[in-house]
Amino acid sequence: MLKEKGGVLKSKHTQPQLVVFLIGTLVSFFSVASSEIENTLTQEKHTQTSVSLTEILASSVARGNTNVEDIPSYQSSTWLAASPAVGLSYLSSQEDFGSDEAEVSVNLSIKSALQREIDQKLVKINKDIRLQQSDLRKLYLSGLIRESLWSHKIAKANESYIQKKLSILKRLQENNEQLVLAGETSDYGLLLIKKETINTEIKALENQQVLQKWKIQYQAITGQTITSMKKMPDIIEDKFELSQTNISQHPKALFLTSNWQQQRLMTKANTSDADPWTVSAIAKTIDTAGFKDNQLGLSFEIPLSFVEVNSQSLKNQSDQSKAQFELEYRKNYLEINQQLNKHSVDRQFLIRKQNLLKRSLDLSKKIMKQIEHLKAQNEMGQELVLRRVIDAIEIQNENAVISLLIQQNNSLLRQAVGISL
Secondary structure (H helix, E strand, O other), X not given: OOEEXXXXXXXXXXXXXXXXXXXXXXXXXXXXXXXXXXXHHHHHHOOOOOXXXXXXXXXXXXXXXXXXXXXXXXXXXXXXXXXXXXXXXEEOOOOOOOOEEEEEEEEEEEOOHHHHHHHHHHHHHHHHHHHHHHHHHHHHHHHHHHHHHHHHHHHHHHHHHHHHHHHHHHHHHHHHHHHHHOOOOOOHHHHHHHHHHHHHHHHHHHHHHHHHHHHHHHHHHHOOOXXXXXXXXXXXXXXXXXXXXXXHHOHHHHHHHHHHHHHHHHHHHOOHHHOOEEEEEEEEEEEEOOEEEEEEEEEEEOOOOOOOOOOHHHHHHHHHHHHHHHHHHHHHHHHHHHHHHHHHHHHHHHHHHHHHHHHHHHHHHHHHHHHHHHHOOOOOOHHHHHHHHHHHHHHHHHHHHHHHHHHHHHHHHHHHOOOOO
16 A cells, blocks of 8 residues: 655555656656747747847947047048149349249149049948948857857756756655655665766756856846846847858958958059149249239149059059958958858758757657556666656757757858858
8 A cells, every 4th residue: 555644655665656756757757848848949930030139239339339539530632632832932133134033833733533533432442341340340249149148048948957857856855865764765766866966966056157157248248237137138040041151242251352442442542543633823923124024824744644654562562462362361261161061060960969859759758658567567676767867857958958059050150151130
């Protein structure tokens, strides 16, 4: 006969009854945790990016802005290549009937048509570079935010299962302690449970440190304080397909290209083709004996740009700029391609592992049916059933975490191709 008193199962056959209690715990855990796993797995079907993530990124970008109000803003002239210059000259004759001459000229250095065209292109490229710098900063901060949120989310999932494991172990320990005190079983099973409890508490402590680490990083990046009332935001992103990859549109690739175009135009602006024209307005007075002549006129100095007079140093500068661009662009291409290949291989691995874990979960359910059959015959030992309880928790945990890892991998792919939050 079985008697239940104060949560303790008492019988002349305590060992079989304890096994039945363990099996009941395992069955109960499986039925509850399985539904939770299904909810976790369905999360990856949601593809709508949270609006708050965009706001968080904007806040993070604004948080690090430098106050540029005191930095002077320079404006370029549309027509003048240099500041106007004034020329003064006076010539006094040493002869009795000689003439004295006085001349005043205003010299204007006028930009050539090519120089004005280069200036217009430089203005546009400068705007592009500033936007690309902003995009690179957003991408960098997006990577840090993604890392913080996903790592924290995975650690939170682990914490949930660690706490469930500790809860089950606590119930088993309390039951075993009462049976040992009653002298109805040895303390062997109790020692096993205590040892497993300590190991689990160590994991809980380590996981708590991980949670704290990512929470601190998130707060440092965004400036948002995480409290018991304000949790870490959820992160859900649209699924990325590798067929969408276009490395040439990556913010870093665009930035390198714009920089090189800027260098090319600046080099071209220093060539003889872009030399300015000089226009002078001249006023001249000739004073002779009994006669004074005032003269006004214009002078034009136009460079003959069809004559090549560019220096070797300018050519070397242009060649070096091109070689540096090609090196940096190729390096950036290989780095992005390497990241994409790595994350693509990881995605395939995680999907295959998820499929295997699902099969493992199905097998565990079938094993449960066999345990139900064996418990009636008292063929399951206490230690073996305890092991099954722990295995069940770990399988459920892995199923939950693998789904998050696949979603995290999707974020890593988006980060690698230059998609910000």
